[in-house]
Amino acid sequence: MDPVHLPTTEAAVAALRVTAREFNLEIEVTHDIGADRTSRRTASAIGAITDPDGSLPHEAYVELGGSPRIDVRLFPEDDALITVEGVAFHDVPRDEVIPFLRSCYSGLAHVRGKRFPPGYRLVVPLPGDRTYKEFLPMIGLTPWLSARVR
Numbered sequence: 001m002d003p004v005h006l007p008t009t010e011a012a013v014a015a016l017r018v019t020a021r022e023f024n025l026e027i028e029v030t031h032d033i034g035a036d037r038t039s040r041r042t043a044s045a046i047g048a049i050t051d052p053d054g055s056l057p058h059e060a061y062v063e064l065g066g067s068p069r070i071d072v073r074l075f076p077e078d079d080a081l082i083t084v085e086g087v088a089f090h091d092v093p094r095d096e097v098i099p100f101l102r103s104c105y106s107g108l109a110h111v112r113g114k115r116f117p118p119g120y121r122l123v124v125p126l127p128g129d130r131t132y133k134e135f136l137p138m139i140g141l142t143p144w145l146s147a148r149v150r
Helices: 009-022 094-105
Strands: 027-033 058-064 070-074 079-084 087-093 110-114 119-126 130-136
Touching: 009 027, 009 058, 009 070, 009 094, 070 094, 079 094, 087 094, 087 130, 094 119
Parallel strands: none
Antiparallel strands: 027 058, 058 070, 070 079, 079 087, 110 119, 119 130
């Protein structure tokens, strides 16, 4: 199953609201609109609110309540930073944000431990044999992460 195309930040926020309702989660959204407000536009001129092409960049920060604790920062460049229980997944394509969250909230995401070299990885499988993996430090596993060690 291919992810739904989310052409804009606002479309992604709307899809996140639907997903939050589906899993009975609280959601809080903060919008940053304009080149002077978005995090990746540090080179914009003072007082400039549009990009050189005249477009108005839109970034959103979304906090989802519940377990696991997940934050999503949606960037105007069609990607996202997803943080699951303090573990950051950088450069997730915007279209894969919803399948990523569904994997986490439906119990498919898990932690895989290794004896050598010692450590853990948070593994988030997506439809179509796509998987995201991020290293976890040995110390600092939250209760949610500890409960998912395989």
